[in-house]
Amino acid sequence: MVEKINHLEMQHITKRFPGVLALDDVSIELKKSEILALLGENGAGKTTLMNVLYGLYHQDEGSIFINDKIIEIESPINAMENHIGMVHQHFMLVPNLTVIENIALGYFQDTRFKLDLNLVRTKIMEIAKKYGMAVDPEAYIWQLSVGEQQRVELVKALTLGANLLILDEPTAALTPQQTDELIELLKEMARQDNSIIFISHKLNEVKSVSNRISVLRNGKLVHEGDTVSYTVSELAEEMAGRQINLPKSPEKLEFGEVMLDMKDIWAYNDQGGWGLQGLNLQLKAGEIMGIAGVSGNGQRELADVVSGVRKVEKGNILIDNWNITNHTASQIIERGMGYIPEDRLHEGSLPGFSVRENLILKDYNSSQISSSIFLKKKVIDKFANNLIETYNIKCPDMNTSCASLSGGNIQKVILAREITRNPKVLIAAYPIRGLDIGAAEYVHNRLIEAREAGMAILLISEELEEILDLSDRIGVIYEGAILKVLPGRGTDYKEIGLLMAGVIDE
Amino acid sequence: MIQEFIVGIILGGIPLSVSLLLAGLGEMFTQRSGVFNLGVEGIMMLSAFIGFFVVYTIGSPFLGIIAAMAGGALMGLLMGLVSITFKASQGISGIGLFMFGWGLSGTLFRVYVGGVTTIKGINDIYIPVLSNIPIIGPILFSQNPLVYVAYLLVPVASWLLFKTSWGLKVRAVGTTPAAADTVGVSVVKIRYQSLVIGGVMAGLAGAYLSIAQAHLFADNITAGRGFIAVALVYFGRWKPAGIMGGALLFSMAHSFQRLIQVYGINFPYEIAVIIPYILVIVVLAFTWKSQSLGPLALGKPYDREFRG
Numbered sequence: 001m002v003e004k005i006n007h008l009e010m011q012h013i014t015k016r017f018p019g020v021l022a023l024d025d026v027s028i029e030l031k032k033s034e035i036l037a038l039l040g041e042n043g044a045g046k047t048t049l050m051n052v053l054y055g056l057y058h059q060d061e062g063s064i065f066i067n068d069k070i071i072e073i074e075s076p077i078n079a080m081e082n083h084i085g086m087v088h089q090h091f092m093l094v095p096n097l098t099v100i101e102n103i104a105l106g107y108f109q110d111t112r113f114k115l116d117l118n119l120v121r122t123k124i125m126e127i128a129k130k131y132g133m134a135v136d137p138e139a140y141i142w143q144l145s146v147g148e149q150q151r152v153e154l155v156k157a158l159t160l161g162a163n164l165l166i167l168d169e170p171t172a173a174l175t176p177q178q179t180d181e182l183i184e185l186l187k188e189m190a191r192q193d194n195s196i197i198f199i200s201h202k203l204n205e206v207k208s209v210s211n212r213i214s215v216l217r218n219g220k221l222v223h224e225g226d227t228v229s230y231t232v233s234e235l236a237e238e239m240a241g242r243q244i245n246l247p248k249s250p251e252k253l254e255f256g257e258v259m260l261d262m263k264d265i266w267a268y269n270d271q272g273g274w275g276l277q278g279l280n281l282q283l284k285a286g287e288i289m290g291i292a293g294v295s296g297n298g299q300r301e302l303a304d305v306v307s308g309v310r311k312v313e314k315g316n317i318l319i320d321n322w323n324i325t326n327h328t329a330s331q332i333i334e335r336g337m338g339y340i341p342e343d344r345l346h347e348g349s350l351p352g353f354s355v356r357e358n359l360i361l362k363d364y365n366s367s368q369i370s371s372s373i374f375l376k377k378k379v380i381d382k383f384a385n386n387l388i389e390t391y392n393i394k395c396p397d398m399n400t401s402c403a404s405l406s407g408g409n410i411q412k413v414i415l416a417r418e419i420t421r422n423p424k425v426l427i428a429a430y431p432i433r434g435l436d437i438g439a440a441e442y443v444h445n446r447l448i449e450a451r452e453a454g455m456a457i458l459l460i461s462e463e464l465e466e467i468l469d470l471s472d473r474i475g476v477i478y479e480g481a482i483l484k485v486l487p488g489r490g491t492d493y494k495e496i497g498l499l500m501a502g503v504i505d506e
Numbered sequence: 507m508i509q510e511f512i513v514g515i516i517l518g519g520i521p522l523s524v525s526l527l528l529a530g531l532g533e534m535f536t537q538r539s540g541v542f543n544l545g546v547e548g549i550m551m552l553s554a555f556i557g558f559f560v561v562y563t564i565g566s567p568f569l570g571i572i573a574a575m576a577g578g579a580l581m582g583l584l585m586g587l588v589s590i591t592f593k594a595s596q597g598i599s600g601i602g603l604f605m606f607g608w609g610l611s612g613t614l615f616r617v618y619v620g621g622v623t624t625i626k627g628i629n630d631i632y633i634p635v636l637s638n639i640p641i642i643g644p645i646l647f648s649q650n651p652l653v654y655v656a657y658l659l660v661p662v663a664s665w666l667l668f669k670t671s672w673g674l675k676v677r678a679v680g681t682t683p684a685a686a687d688t689v690g691v692s693v694v695k696i697r698y699q700s701l702v703i704g705g706v707m708a709g710l711a712g713a714y715l716s717i718a719q720a721h722l723f724a725d726n727i728t729a730g731r732g733f734i735a736v737a738l739v740y741f742g743r744w745k746p747a748g749i750m751g752g753a754l755l756f757s758m759a760h761s762f763q764r765l766i767q768v769y770g771i772n773f774p775y776e777i778a779v780i781i782p783y784i785l786v787i788v789v790l791a792f793t794w795k796s797q798s799l800g801p802l803a804l805g806k807p808y809d810r811e812f813r814g
Contacts, residue, residue: 077690106689
């Protein structure tokens with residue numbers, strides 16, 4: 001039995017991917033009972049560093065020391081033998097197995113046949129009791145909520161013998177209240193001789209949970225120190241490398257006509273249950289309405305029904321007083337709908353097509369772009385070059401394939417296409433997910449401009465900050481309906497958080 | 507008359523079901539681990555030849571079966587090499603494996619055997635006393651030994667898949683390989699193992715056709731049974747009992763259409779012949795919806811360092 005971790009060091013870790021230097025000479029250190037926050041923007045290398053520690057990637061240079069002895073971590077098995085456990089951002093659980101089975105999967109490494117689920121159940125209950133976590137070992141993973149699945153992941157790591165836990169963006173899908181609970185739980189675990197590495201880009205959480213902080217930027221370690229010695233805004237600057245204030249939409253009192261009217265909408269989700277259950281919503285010209293909610297409460301179905309890719313079972317959707325319920329996507333686009341989808345690489349663009357082609361995806365049929373069956377090459381070239389310039393899309397030329405661009409630039413291609421079409425209604429689903437802060441700033445500025453130009457914008461997001469910065473009104477979505485509409489200004493996190501959990505306090 | 511007809515269907519159907527059942531159970535493990543092996547037909551054909559050839563030259567049916575299973579295992583490994591190690595598209599690799607097995611068995615047959623030659627093979631056994639019971643006797647107690655082997659493998663496969671540590675790993679690897687990988691289960695190893703098991707079972711199925719059922723080898727002896735077996739895995743919802751049910755249903759329908767012709771019943775035989783196939787298509791059309799129960803990662807190569 002390998003001894004538990006009292007002291008972990010990762011020294012001078014370098015990791016290259018084809019064409020990318022993901023980690024550049026990064027060193028971190030962690031002692032028993034300590035919580036280290038690993039802070040950085042998307043793509044800064046936090047997850048890569050942790051995947052190296054967990055044996056999923058192998059470093060090109062550098063070494064890992066546990067209790068001052070150098071160790072090689074070739075695969076997750078080695079990591080587990082060394083008492084390292086990891087809770088990934090996208091949970092690593094098999095949905096159609098039970099909690100016990102998921103944990104037994106790692107528990108019986110060397111045995112072929114013996115599958116003693118009772119033994120595993122006992123172990124699980126021991127751990128659950130020790131840390132005061134409620135877990136139903138017999139439940140199937142697909143039956144559990146995101147918060148419950150996260151607890152299963154924690155119990156799994158501990159049951160499999162970890163005393164160093166890596167948590168990758170653990171609060172991404174939690175309500176503010178659930179986040180507070182998680183932070184308390186992690187502190188309790190640290191008190192009981194575990195150490196924790198907490199990956200996040202949310203400064204307030206990092207501030208309240210950690211003892212020490214290491215900040216990564218573009219694969220380099222740019223800062224480390226005790227949490228108490230720095231303020232949130234100092235950390236923000238370290239993280240971005242410059243002072244950044246995401247734009248806020250200026251206050252506005254007058255709005256236009258109702259552009260999008262959804263009346264009692266019912267629609268199924270992919271699992272065959274109800275995804276939307278009597279959703280009502282009105283959006284006016286020149287207004288941004290934020291849709292806040294824990295993911296999986298109907299956001300996806302909402303975007304789908306409006307853009308015409310999911311069937312409405314009951315209810316009516318009107319764009320500018322024109323009924324578009326269950327019309328085809330192209331008819332809805334004709335009526336003035338713009339859509340920035342959640343999955344920009346598979347829904348928002350055709351990754352194998354060039355930037356030029358992606359820019360005309362919705363207009364290839366219009367008389368400006370094509371005559372009878374032929375595309376007008378010169379017109380398109382001019383159009384594309386124009387947009388590349390206006391939207392500052394960074395690409396070698398307009399014939400570059402979209403797949404080779406960065407996330408931020410793909411999003412610019414989509415924004416350029418959608419906004420230049422000057423739609424009446426624009427749906428923006430998670431428009432800055434996975435983007436670095438500079439790109440996020442750009443996207444937000446464009447959305448505010450579109451609002452000024454009189455578009456009605458529906459902003460679906462899981463980042464409350466984004467919603468509070470931009471929205472004129474905030475609708476909280478819960479179990480497929482808008483639970484309550486709050487004003488965009490003067491609303492605080494706590495109020496939204498409670499509503500996101502389905503609690504109405506009146 | 508009616509009783510005789512029904513017993514006739516069952517008696518004819520059971521032997522027909524064996525190769526489907528064996529190959530289907532094997533393919534179930536393969537698919538449960540996330541690999542879609544469309545080459546079962548090719549494995550069965552090559553193994554049918556290998557089994558036949560060993561009996562033809564050495565005379566031992568037992569060695570023939572062993573050799574056929576070993577050949578199946580090698581074919582499984584080959585599929586693994588192409589689709590797991592080299593991460594080629596599973597559908598295309600499977601078609602390649604089928605063509606390979608088909609071509610190789612036919613060529614070897616023409617070069618080393620030539621024409622139709624019968625072998626002694628394995629005959630049906632008659633359990634004394636019990637086989638004389640009316641109706642039940644012929645159905646249950648006078649079958650080929652491999653029939654009993656095949657049906658005994660149904661509970662064995664169930665136990666392996668649902669009650670053992672290895673089975674748990676197979677199910678996890680086929681559904682969420684990344685989850686299995688992160689708790690230290692080797693996705694590559696489990697998938698290779700499952701492919702070899704699938705190959706061995708398809709090999710046994712092929713050997714049954716040439717050694718036990720037909721007592722000879724002929725071109726295209728499998729006549730699409732390998733593909734039906736792949737379909738039956740879907741039909742049976744990746745569960746041994748379901749696959750057994752599918753194999754029985756299909757072979758009974760097959761037996762039914764044969765008897766219609768034998769009895770000269772006034773029914774267009776062209777339609778009778780396609781009944782079993784239509785049945786499979788209809789059933790598949792109605793069952794695909796519950797896909798969520800099946801192995802979600804089916805057909806997808808796993809790459810740990812893949813950055814999407």
